[in-house]
Amino acid sequence: MTSPLTPSTIHDIGYRHYEGRRLGRSYVIRSLFVHNLRAVYGLGRPARAKVMPFLLVAIMMLPAAGSVAVLAITKEPSTLIRYAAYAVLLQPIVAIFLATQAPVIASRELRFHVVPLYFSRPVGSFDFVLAKFAAFVTAIFALLATPVTLLYVGALVTRPSEETQAPAMPSVGAQTTDYLGGMAGCAVFAFVLAAFALVIAAFTPRRGFGVAAVIAVYLLSSATVGLVQFIALYNNNYDAAGWAGLFTPFNLVDGVQVGLFGASGSTPQGPPDGIGGPVFALVCAAVVAGALAVLYGRFRKAGLS
Amino acid sequence: MPIIATQGLTMRFPGVTALEDLTVAVDSGVVGLVGANGAGKSTLIKILLGLMPPTSGHAAVLDLDIHRQGERIRERVGFMPEYECLPPDVSATEFVVHMARMCGLPPTAARERAADTLRHVGLYEERYRPIGGYSTGMRQRVKLAQALVHDPQLVFLDEPTNGLDPAGRDEMLALIRRIGTEFGISVLVTSHLLGELERVCDHIVIIDGGKLLRSQAVAAFTEVSGTLVVEVDEGRDQLSGKLAGSGLAVRPEGRFLLIEIADESTFDLVRDGVAELGLRLIRMEQHRHHIEEVFAAPAGPTGVTP
Numbered sequence: 001m002t003s004p005l006t007p008s009t010i011h012d013i014g015y016r017h018y019e020g021r022r023l024g025r026s027y028v029i030r031s032l033f034v035h036n037l038r039a040v041y042g043l044g045r046p047a048r049a050k051v052m053p054f055l056l057v058a059i060m061m062l063p064a065a066g067s068v069a070v071l072a073i074t075k076e077p078s079t080l081i082r083y084a085a086y087a088v089l090l091q092p093i094v095a096i097f098l099a100t101q102a103p104v105i106a107s108r109e110l111r112f113h114v115v116p117l118y119f120s121r122p123v124g125s126f127d128f129v130l131a132k133f134a135a136f137v138t139a140i141f142a143l144l145a146t147p148v149t150l151l152y153v154g155a156l157v158t159r160p161s162e163e164t165q166a167p168a169m170p171s172v173g174a175q176t177t178d179y180l181g182g183m184a185g186c187a188v189f190a191f192v193l194a195a196f197a198l199v200i201a202a203f204t205p206r207r208g209f210g211v212a213a214v215i216a217v218y219l220l221s222s223a224t225v226g227l228v229q230f231i232a233l234y235n236n237n238y239d240a241a242g243w244a245g246l247f248t249p250f251n252l253v254d255g256v257q258v259g260l261f262g263a264s265g266s267t268p269q270g271p272p273d274g275i276g277g278p279v280f281a282l283v284c285a286a287v288v289a290g291a292l293a294v295l296y297g298r299f300r301k302a303g304l305s
Numbered sequence: 306m307p308i309i310a311t312q313g314l315t316m317r318f319p320g321v322t323a324l325e326d327l328t329v330a331v332d333s334g335v336v337g338l339v340g341a342n343g344a345g346k347s348t349l350i351k352i353l354l355g356l357m358p359p360t361s362g363h364a365a366v367l368d369l370d371i372h373r374q375g376e377r378i379r380e381r382v383g384f385m386p387e388y389e390c391l392p393p394d395v396s397a398t399e400f401v402v403h404m405a406r407m408c409g410l411p412p413t414a415a416r417e418r419a420a421d422t423l424r425h426v427g428l429y430e431e432r433y434r435p436i437g438g439y440s441t442g443m444r445q446r447v448k449l450a451q452a453l454v455h456d457p458q459l460v461f462l463d464e465p466t467n468g469l470d471p472a473g474r475d476e477m478l479a480l481i482r483r484i485g486t487e488f489g490i491s492v493l494v495t496s497h498l499l500g501e502l503e504r505v506c507d508h509i510v511i512i513d514g515g516k517l518l519r520s521q522a523v524a525a526f527t528e529v530s531g532t533l534v535v536e537v538d539e540g541r542d543q544l545s546g547k548l549a550g551s552g553l554a555v556r557p558e559g560r561f562l563l564i565e566i567a568d569e570s571t572f573d574l575v576r577d578g579v580a581e582l583g584l585r586l587i588r589m590e591q592h593r594h595h596i597e598e599v600f601a602a603p604a605g606p607t608g609v610t611p
Contacts, residue, residue, distance in 0.1 A: 015488040018418055018456035022380070031406040045394050046435060084342060113390045117451060120354050120384035121407045122376055253402040304356050 029127050036135030039108075040101050049104075056097045057143060060090060064147035068154025077169050080155055083148050083182025083215075084254075084263035087189050090147075090248045094193065097143055102197035103210035105136045106295070111205045111303050119224045119303035129295045129302075136198055141190035143181060152179040185257040192284050195291030196249045202298045221248040229268045241269035242276055246283055255280035306368055306460055308333050308491045309353060312350060314362035315514070316348055323348040324359070324515040331493075335485035337502030337509045338495040345515040346495040347387065350461045353493075366401045367458055380408070383452035387464035389496075390428060397428055397447045398437065401454050409454035412414070415454075425488075426480060427538040449480070453490070460484065463493040466501060478505045508574030532592040534566040535575055538585035547578045563592065 003083040005152050035044075042049030070079040080129060087094060118128055155175055170178075197214050204210040225248040232241035245251030245267060257263040259277015271280045307330040316324040323345045340346050351357040353366050355375020363566060364371045369378045391400065404450035423432045426446040431531055432440070436447060445465060452460050465481065466474045482505040485492045496502050502509060511518040537544055545562055548555045551574050554565040562572065572589075578587045 015483075016421065017489070018410070018414065020410060020414045022455075024409060027411075028407055028409055030418075035403055035406075044399055044547055049394060067591060109394060112392045113386070113388055114392055116386055117384070117390055118407060119356060120379060120382075121404070121455075122409065123407055124381045304351070 020260055025122075025124070025127065028123055029131050030254065032123070032128065032131035033135050033138075036105055036132050037138055039104050040136060040139040042206035044133060050065050052100045053097065056093055056100075057146070059093050060065055060143055060147050061150060063090065064150040064154070067151060068158065071145075071154065072158040075160065075169070078197045081149060081151060082184050082264070082266070083178050084146050084257045084261070085181060085266040086151070087144050087183070088250050088254050088266035091222075094140075094143065094189075094250075095215060097140070098193055098197035099211045099214035101139065102136065102194075102201035103204070105132050106198045107205050107207065107210050110178055110202065110299070111207070113302075115299055115303040125300045125303060126296055133194060133198065133292060133295065136194040138192045141186055144186040144189055148179070148182050148186060152176075152182075179224045181195065181257070181261040181263055182205070185253065185263065188256050189253045192253050193247050199291045199294050202295055204264055218249070222250065223274040224248075225251060226268070233269060238269060239272045245269065245271060252280060252283060252287075256284055308568070309336070309364070309493065311349075311353075311364040312362055312366055314349075314352065315360045316352060316357070317360045318344070322515055324352070324512075327362070327512065327517050329510055329517055329520045330472055331508050332536060333491040334507035335481065335492045335494065335505055337498050337499075337511065337523075338493055339374065339497065339502055339505035339509060340495075340512040341497055344497075346512065347463055348515075350384070350463055350493070350495070353461065354384060356381065369513075375430060381458045382459040383457040383490075385452040385460065385462045385465060385610075386449045387467055389444070391436045391444060394435055396435055397423060397432040397439075397450070400447065401450050403453040405453040409528050410417055410455060418454050418456070419450070422454045425448075426450045426453070427476070436551065437598070440480075441460075441468045444471075445473075449477075452490075453484070457490060459491040461491065462492060464495055464497075466496060466498070474501065481505050531566050533566050533571065533575065534588065534592045535562045535564060535586070536560055536588040536591050537562075537579060538587060540582060540584045543582055544578055544584060547582060548574060551578065561588075566591070 027165050038044050041053045042051070058153040067079060069082045071077070081089065095244070109118075115128075119125060152175065156172065159169055159172070183266050196217075200209040200214050200217055204213045225244050229241040232238075232244065242255075251267045254263075254265060255271035255276065258265045259280055271277055310330040311327050314324055314327040314477065316322070326468065327345075327349070336400055338346050338349070348357070352359050353364060353480040355366075355371045355372060355378050367381055368376045369381075371378065395403075401423060402415045405418050410418060423429075423446075426449050428443060428446050428450065431443065436444065439447070445468075449462070449465065452462070462481065466477050469477055478501055480496055483509070484490050485505075494502065494506070499509075499511070503526070506523050508520070508522050509526060510520045535544070541557065541560065541562060545555050545557055548562070548564065553567065553571060553574060554562050564575065566572075575589060
C-alpha cells in the first residue's frame with residue numbers, strides 16, 4: 001500500500017503501511033532487557049544520568065587497581081584482596097549504587113505512567129518484570145565482577161615466571177579456583193541485592209525517597225545485625241551471631257560464599273557449620289522469588305489501572 | 306465486519322458500575338466515543354484491549370475475542386492514554402523506537418517507522434531533544450506516535466485533545482481525520498466534547514453513566530430539519546408579525562427567526578415579506594440538527610445501528 005512517489009517532494013510521500021516482520025516474545029524480552037540494562041548505566045539518557053553509575057564503577061575499580069599495584073611491587077600474596085571479600089569490603093559503594101540506580105529500573109516507569117504502554121502491547125507482565133530484574137542483576141554483576149576480574153588478571157600478570165622468586169604465591173590453578181568461586185559469589189550477590197533494592201524502590205515512586213529508602217534499609221539492617229552479632233559474640237553465642245547474618249543482604253550472601261563455595265568469611269561471624277550454608281542459600285532463593293512475586297504484583301497493578 | 310462489537314458488556318467495581326449492559330457495534334472508520342468524565346470511556350478501552358475482564362458480557366475487537374485473544378488484539382491495535390505517560394529524560398525518537406521494538410519490530414524497521422511516524426504527527430528536529438522540555442501539544446503528538454508506530458489496524462485515542470489550545474485542538478483533530486482516511490487506520494477516539502468529534506468522526510457512540518445513549522452515523526445526527534433560519538439586518542419583529550399574518554409558524558430565537566417549512570411556498574412568503582418591508586436579508590438557510598441536541602432532548606437508547 002505504498003502511495004505513488006512524486007520524485008520532487010520526497011517529504012510528502014504519504015503514509016506507508018508496515019509489511020515487514022514482527023518478531024515474537026523472545027525478541028521483545030531481549031529488547032526490554034537491553035533497554036533496562038542501558039538505562040541503569042544512563043545510556044540513551046542525558047549525560048547527567050551517566051555520572052553516578054560510572055563514577056561508582058570507577059570507585060569500585062580503585063581498590064582492586066591499588067591492590068594489584070602493591071602486589072606487583074611487594075610480591076606479597078596477602079596484599080591481593082580476596083575475591084570473595086571484595087563485595088563485602090566495598091559494600092557502602094555497592095549500597096550507593098543500589099540506592100541510586102534501583103529507582104531507574106523499578107520506579108521510573110511507574111512514576112511517569114509508562115507501564116500501561118507496555119501492557120497495551122504484546123508484552124507479558126511477567127516477561128516485563130523478569131527482563132527488568134535480569135537487567136539489574138546483570139548491571140550489579142558487572143559492577144562487582146569487573147574489579148574482581150581485574151584482581152585475578154593482575155595476580156596472573158604480576159606473577160613472576162620463576163617460582164623461586166616468589167615461593168609464597170598461590171599456584172595458577174588455586175588462583176583460578178578462587179576466582180571462579182568469587183564469580184559465583186558475585187552472581188549470588190547480584191541476585192540478592194537486586195531483589196532487595198528493586199522491591200524497596202518499587203514502592204517509593206518518588207526518586208529521592210527511593211534512594212533514601214534503599215540506603216536507610218541497608219544501613220538499619222546492617223547496623224542492627226552488626227550490633228546483635230557483637231553482643232552475641234561478646235557472650236560467646238556463635239550460633240546466634242551466625243544466624244543473625246540472615247537479616248542483612250551482604251552477610252546473607254557472604255554466608256552462602258562461606259557455606260557453599262568454601263570461602264573464608266568476611267563478616268564478623270559466618271553461618272553456623274552444617275545446615276548454615278544450605279539455609280542461607282535457601283533464604284537467598286526465597287528472597288529472589290519473593291521479590292519477583294512482589295514486583296510482578298506491583299507492575300501489574302500499575303499497568304492495568 | 307464490525308471493528309468493535311460488544312454484547313451486554315457490564316463492568317462493576319466495588320460501589321461503582323462503570324459500564325452497564327453495553328451493546329454496540331461499529332464499523333471501520335473514525336468512531337467517536339462521547340461521554341462526560343466518569344461515563345466509562347476509559348474503562349471500555351481497557352476492556353477492549355483485553356486488559357481487564359468485564360464483570361459480564363462479551364466483546365470482540367477486529368473479530369478477536371477479548372477474553373481469549375487479548376494478546377492478538379494488542380498486536381493489532383495502538384493505544385494513546387489520556388494521562389501523561391512519557392519519561393522526561395529520553396528523546397522522542399529514542400522513546401518511540403523503543404515502543405516500536407516492544408511491538409516486535411526489528412531494530413532497523415523500528416528506527417525507520419519511528420522517524421516516519423514522528424514526521425507524520427508533525428515532530429521534526431525537536432524529536433532529538435528530551436521529552437521533558439516539550440509543550441503539551443508536542444507531548445500529545447509523541448503519545449500519538451507511539452500508538453501508531455507499529456502500524457496498527459485500529460487505534461484507541463483517549464481524550465487526545467485534552468489540554469490543547471484551540472489551534473492545537475484543530476491540528477490534532479485534523480490529524481485524527483487523516484489517520485482514519487489517508488492512513489487507513491480505524492480510530493476510536495474519546496472526548497467529552499461532542500462538538501469537536503462531530504467534525505472528524507463517521508460514527509458517534511454516546512455513553513452516559515456506563516449506558517448507551519446513542520450510536521449512529523454522524524450524518525444521521527446532523528440531517529436537515531424542517532426549519533428555516535432567517536436573519537435580517539433590522540426589523541426582525543416586523544417581519545415576524547408579517548409572516549405570522551401570512552399563516553406561518555414563526556418563533557424568534559436570538560437574532561434569528563425560526564420558521565416551520567410547510568411547503569415550497571414558505572420560501573416565497575419569506576422572500577416577499579422581506580421585499581415588501583424593504584429589509585436587508587442576511588441569511589436564509591435550512592436548519593441542521595446539532596449533535597448536542599441529543600443531550601438537550603435525551604432520547605432512549607437506540608441500540609445498535611448496523
